[in-house]
Amino acid sequence: MESILSYLDKVENDTARELAESRCGSVCSFDIHYEGETSDLKDDNSSVAQSSVFGGIKTKMINMKVQLEDQDRTVSVLKKALDESKNRRSEMKKEHEIQIKKKVESIQKENELATARHLKFIDRLLTDKDVLSKDCSD
Numbered sequence: 001m002e003s004i005l006s007y008l009d010k011v012e013n014d015t016a017r018e019l020a021e022s023r024c025g026s027v028c029s030f031d032i033h034y035e036g037e038t039s040d041l042k043d044d045n046s047s048v049a050q051s052s053v054f055g056g057i058k059t060k061m062i063n064m065k066v067q068l069e070d071q072d073r074t075v076s077v078l079k080k081a082l083d084e085s086k087n088r089r090s091e092m093k094k095e096h097e098i099q100i101k102k103k104v105e106s107i108q109k110e111n112e113l114a115t116a117r118h119l120k121f122i123d124r125l126l127t128d129k130d131v132l133s134k135d136c137s138d
Helices: 002-033 038-138
Strands: none
Touching: 002 038
């Protein structure tokens, strides 16, 4: 946005300088060539210079409007791409969270099964110990 504003300031300064140069240049050169009826001719020449400067300014303004429209389109395209990227990121995050939950549940189930096996093994060892201790005491 700052580049657009600086460009507009530059164009404004250039057009003001061109207008001043065209007024001075056309009137001064006109005075040198025709010293007689300069007042009527100065008015005609300055209006021609003003219309040519106006045409130049008008062309520059049209070009600037086209550039601004292009930049607006670019900004809107980039905003859409950013929104799509955010949506994809949030979807990927949700999918990742789901995958992590599934992995955690799977690991918990495996751990519960291992714990149950260990408890059964311990129970069997205790039962065997009781049987052996009865056999030894008899």
